[in-house]
Amino acid sequence: MNIISDSVLFENLVQLIPAGIFWKDKDRRFLGANQMFLDYYGLKSVEDIIGKNDEEMGWHIDPDPFRNIELKILSTGESVRDVPGECIVKGNLRKIKASKCPIYSNGEIVGLVGYFMDITAEIAERDRLAVLCQTDDLTGLLNRRAFSNIVLEYEKQYKEKNTDFALFMIDIDSFKSINDSYGHEYGNLVLKSTAKNLTMASADNSIAFRYGGDEFIVIHQLYSSSDIESLEKRIYRYIDSPLNIDGNNISIKASIGHAIYSETLSIDTLLELSDNRMYDVKKLHHRV
Secondary structure, eight states, X not given: OOOOOHHHHHHHHHHHSSSEEEEEETTSOEEEEOHHHHHHHTOSOGGGTTTOOHHHXXXXXXXXXXXXXXXXXXXXXXXXXXXXXXXXXXXXXXXXEEEEEEEEETTEEEEEEEXXXXXXXXHXXXXXXXXXXXXXXXXXXXXXXXXHHHHHHXXXXXXXXXXXXXXXXXXXXXXXXXXXXXXXXXXXXXXXXXXXXXXXXXXXXXXXXXXXXXXXXXXXXXXXXXXXXXXXXXXXXXXXXXXXETTEEEEOOEEEEEEEHHHHSOHHHHHHHHHHHHHHHHHHHHXX
């Protein structure tokens, strides 16, 4: 019976595993790596890295997190798994996750071994899906789900720094009549146009959302008591303007109601109060 030595088994095993595997001495200098590691970094031979550390290879914009983790492993014997990081590969910045553990010999730590996997595409897809699930398909504005997350950040700022904010609820007047007169496709064009105008009105210091149907929301962090009136006037000016949509001249009007977080100290009540005030304005518009 043929006997397979541990060294032969190890050499074949590190080539089989679909990850970039490497091992280092107690000074964090490379002792070896598998072929996938070499191919990933575009290295011709393992001799290109032996005796060098990460800093000398210039793979990281900030090498400190990598160095600190490895020093901790070598001093405490603690292992790490799936630690995210970034590295420079063939002129591109790539995202990886790495796992590392100490190498023991006669009860003493003599080095470390680790492996990494490239997760750039995985993160890009995750980010793409995150954007899609928080973006309104029709208008491109942030949607109700995004609002639910972002408004919590504003609430956190109020609780931690007493920074107040206002919520504007905006509803297009007689939108049902627009759909009935011109059709739903035309109504969608009106919503897109309104979203575009609302984005311009919000400028750089407010966030606009399509909350649902023909309802929109703008959140604005308050720096001055005059902010509310000036922003409301700005929103009206951008939305209440004659438009030529698909060859038809139409005047879009909107009703706006606002509430301040410090009035309510509750997001649900903030929404309810601004919504009620918006409908009070809408009733006035119908009387005119």
